[in-house]
Amino acid sequence: MNDFSLIRKNLFRKKLRAGLMILSILIAFAIFGVLAAFERAFNAGEATSEDDRLVVVNKINFTQPLPVAYFNRVRAMEGVRRVTHASWFGGYYQDPKNFLIVMAVEPETYLQVIDSDIIVPPQMREAFLRERTGALVGEAMASKWGWKVGDRVPISSSIFSRRHGSQTWDMTIVGIFDKRKPQIDTNFLLFHYDYFDETRSFGKDTIGWLVLQTTSPAVNDRVADMIDQTFANSSFETATDTEKAFNKAFVAQLGNIALIVTLVVGAAFVTILMIVGNTMVMAVRERTREIAVLKTLGFSSARVLRLVLGETLLLALIGGLSGLAIAVMATLSLRRSVSNFLPGLTLDPWVLVLGFVLMVLLGLATGLAPAINAFRLKIADAMGRG
Amino acid sequence: MSDTLVRLAHVSKGFVKGKEAIEIFDRLDLTIPDHDFVAVMGPSGSGKSTLLNLLGGIDRPDAGEIYVAGERIDDLSEGGLARFRSANIGFVFQFYNLMPMLTAAQNVELPLLLTNLRSAQRRAHVETALKIVNLADRAKHYPREMSGGQQQRVAIARAIVSDPKLLLCDEPTGDLDRASADEILGMLTVLNRDLGKTIVMVTHDPAAARYARRVLHLDKGHFVEQELAA
Numbered sequence: 001m002n003d004f005s006l007i008r009k010n011l012f013r014k015k016l017r018a019g020l021m022i023l024s025i026l027i028a029f030a031i032f033g034v035l036a037a038f039e040r041a042f043n044a045g046e047a048t049s050e051d052d053r054l055v056v057v058n059k060i061n062f063t064q065p066l067p068v069a070y071f072n073r074v075r076a077m078e079g080v081r082r083v084t085h086a087s088w089f090g091g092y093y094q095d096p097k098n099f100l101i102v103m104a105v106e107p108e109t110y111l112q113v114i115d116s117d118i119i120v121p122p123q124m125r126e127a128f129l130r131e132r133t134g135a136l137v138g139e140a141m142a143s144k145w146g147w148k149v150g151d152r153v154p155i156s157s158s159i160f161s162r163r164h165g166s167q168t169w170d171m172t173i174v175g176i177f178d179k180r181k182p183q184i185d186t187n188f189l190l191f192h193y194d195y196f197d198e199t200r201s202f203g204k205d206t207i208g209w210l211v212l213q214t215t216s217p218a219v220n221d222r223v224a225d226m227i228d229q230t231f232a233n234s235s236f237e238t239a240t241d242t243e244k245a246f247n248k249a250f251v252a253q254l255g256n257i258a259l260i261v262t263l264v265v266g267a268a269f270v271t272i273l274m275i276v277g278n279t280m281v282m283a284v285r286e287r288t289r290e291i292a293v294l295k296t297l298g299f300s301s302a303r304v305l306r307l308v309l310g311e312t313l314l315l316a317l318i319g320g321l322s323g324l325a326i327a328v329m330a331t332l333s334l335r336r337s338v339s340n341f342l343p344g345l346t347l348d349p350w351v352l353v354l355g356f357v358l359m360v361l362l363g364l365a366t367g368l369a370p371a372i373n374a375f376r377l378k379i380a381d382a383m384g385r386g
Numbered sequence: 387m388s389d390t391l392v393r394l395a396h397v398s399k400g401f402v403k404g405k406e407a408i409e410i411f412d413r414l415d416l417t418i419p420d421h422d423f424v425a426v427m428g429p430s431g432s433g434k435s436t437l438l439n440l441l442g443g444i445d446r447p448d449a450g451e452i453y454v455a456g457e458r459i460d461d462l463s464e465g466g467l468a469r470f471r472s473a474n475i476g477f478v479f480q481f482y483n484l485m486p487m488l489t490a491a492q493n494v495e496l497p498l499l500l501t502n503l504r505s506a507q508r509r510a511h512v513e514t515a516l517k518i519v520n521l522a523d524r525a526k527h528y529p530r531e532m533s534g535g536q537q538q539r540v541a542i543a544r545a546i547v548s549d550p551k552l553l554l555c556d557e558p559t560g561d562l563d564r565a566s567a568d569e570i571l572g573m574l575t576v577l578n579r580d581l582g583k584t585i586v587m588v589t590h591d592p593a594a595a596r597y598a599r600r601v602l603h604l605d606k607g608h609f610v611e612q613e614l615a616a
Contacts, residue, residue: 009485012487290483293485295468296477297500300469
C-alpha cells in the first residue's frame with residue numbers, strides 16, 4: 001500500500017457518488033473537446049493565412065461579383081507582386097447533397113499565389129495548365145470519392161448553368177495535390193476559369209474575388225487603400241483586406257465561435273466546480289474523525305492536504321481524460337459527415353494539452369477548500385476532549 | 387519498573403467554552419515509569435482524555451512541561467509532534483477508528499507508511515502484529531466483516547506495529563461486551579508484561595482498571611488517589 005492506494009480507496013469508497021462526479025466531469029470535457037475541435041476548424045483559415053496575401057472582394061459582400069478586368073488593373077499596381085482570381089462554383093457531385101468546394105481559377109497565377117499551401121507535382125501542374133477541361137483535386141477529396149488521375153467526372157453547380165441548359169461541367173482529373181502545411185485541408189477542386197466563363201449562361205466576364213501577394217507585408221495597408229480608392233465610386237466598389245482578416249470576418253458571419261465555446265465550457269466548468277467542490281467538502285467532513293486518526297498516527301498536516309488534493313486531482317483526471325477520449329472519438333466520427341462544410345475538423349494536440357491543464361486546475365480548485373479544512377483540523381477538536 | 391518514561395511537571399490546561407473559561411489541570415504533576423500499566427479513572431469531564439491528548443502530543447498545555455521517552459514534547463512544532471507520535475506512541479480508541487475502505491492488514495500498515503521500510507518489510511511487520519493479536523487469518527477482511535472485539539484487536543495491532551514505547555488507550559473496552567473486553571484487556575496485559583510496553587489506559591470500568599498495575603483517580607484536575615491494582 002502507498003499514498004496513491006489510499007487516495008484511490010478514499011475516492012471510490014462510495015462508488016455511486018464517485019461515479020456520478022466522474023460522469024459530470026467526463027461530460028464537461030467531452031463538450032470542451034468537441035467544441036474546441038469545431039472552433040479550431042472554423043478558424044483554420046485564419047491559421048493558414050499568409051502575411052503578404054490580400055483578398056479583394058465586392059464591397060457589398062463577398063458573394064457579389066467583380067469584373068475580370070480588375071485582374072489586370074490590380075496586377076499593374078505598385079507593391080503588387082502577384083495576383084490571381086477565383087470564382088465560387090457552388091459544386092456538387094451527382095446529387096446536390098454531395099456538396100463540393102469547387103473554384104474556377106486562373107490556373108497559372110493561382111498555383112503561384114497558393115504555392116505555399118499546396119504541393120502539385122510538376123507534370124500534373126503542366127497537365128493542368130495545358131488541359132482546358134482539366135481539374136486539380138485535393139488528396140482528401142480524391143480519396144473521399146475514389147477519384148484518380150485520368151478520371152472524367154461530371155461536376156454540377158447549384159448556382160450556374162451552361163448555355164445549353166445543363167448545370168453539369170465535365171472535367172478530367174489531371175492531378176492530385178497534397179497539403180504543404182498540416183492545417184491545410186485538401187478537400188477542394190480547382191478548374192479553369194476560361195472553361196467556366198465561356199460556357200456559363202450568365203455572369204460572363206465576372207469573377208468572385210482576387211487574391212494577391214504584395215512585395216512585402218509592410219506595404220499591405222498602402223496597397224489595400226490604393227486598390228479600394230481606384231475602384232471607389234464605380235459600379236463594383238471593392239473591399240480589400242489581408243487574407244487573415246478576410247478569413248476571420250468570414251467565420252465571424254457564423255457568430256463568435258470562440259466566445260460560444262468559452263461560454264459553454266465556462267458554464268459547464270463552473271457548475272462542475274460547485275458540484276464537485278461541494279461534494280468533496282461534504283465527503284471530507286464525513287471523514288473528519290478518520291483524518292484526525294491519520295494525524296494521530298503521525299501523518300503530517302501537509303501530507304493529509306496532499307492526500308485530499310490527490311483525491312480531487314485523480315477524480316478530475318479520470319473524468320477529464322475519459323471525456324477527451326470520447327471527444328476524440330466523436331470528432332473522428334463527425335469528421336467525415338461534416339467534411340464538406342467544415343473541412344479539417346480534428347482535435348489538435350494543443351486542445352489535449354489545454355484539456356490536461358484544465359483538469360489539473362479543476363482538480364486543485366475543487367480540492368482546495370476540503371484540503372485546507374483537513375490541513376487545519378485539530379486532532380483534539382475532532383476526537384473530543386473529556 | 388525502571389526509568390521514567392513520562393513526566394508532567396506543573397502542567398496547566400484550560401478551555402474556553404462560550405464565554406466560560408474551564409480549568410482542567412492546574413500545575414499537575416505526574417510520573418510514569420517505563421513498563422508501567424496505568425489505569426486513569428474519573429468522572430466525565432475530569433480531564434482523562436485531555437491527559438491522554440497531552441501525553442500523545444495531540445494537544446498542548448497552557449503551562450508546564452511534558453517529557454515522554456526523554457524528549458520534551460510541549461514545545462515541539464506540529465511537524466515535530468507528528469514525527470514524535472509516529473515513532474513513540476501507539477493509540478487505541480474506544481470506537482476502534484479503523485479505515486472502513488481498508489482491510490485489516492492495510493489498516494495495520496498505515497503507521498508504517500511513515501517509515502522508510504520497503505513494501506516486503508512492511509508486510510512482515512504487519513503479519514507479526516496481526517499474529518500477536520491472533521488475527522493473522524483475518525488479514526484480508528474489512529472492518530465491516532469483523533466483530534467489535536476483532537476490530538479493537540486490529541486497532542491494537544495498528545498501535546503496536548511500529549513498536550512504540552507508549553500505548554495510550556482511551557476507553558478501549560467501552561464499546562465491547564464483557565467477554566470481548568476481557569480478551570482485549572488480557573491482550574494489553576500481555577503487551578505490558580511480555581513486550582514491555584508502557585500503557586496508559588483511560589477507563590470508566592473498575593473491572594478494566596483491575597488489569598492495570600496502578601490506578602490513578604482524576605477529580606477536578608488532580609489525582610486524588612493512587613492505588614495499586616489487585
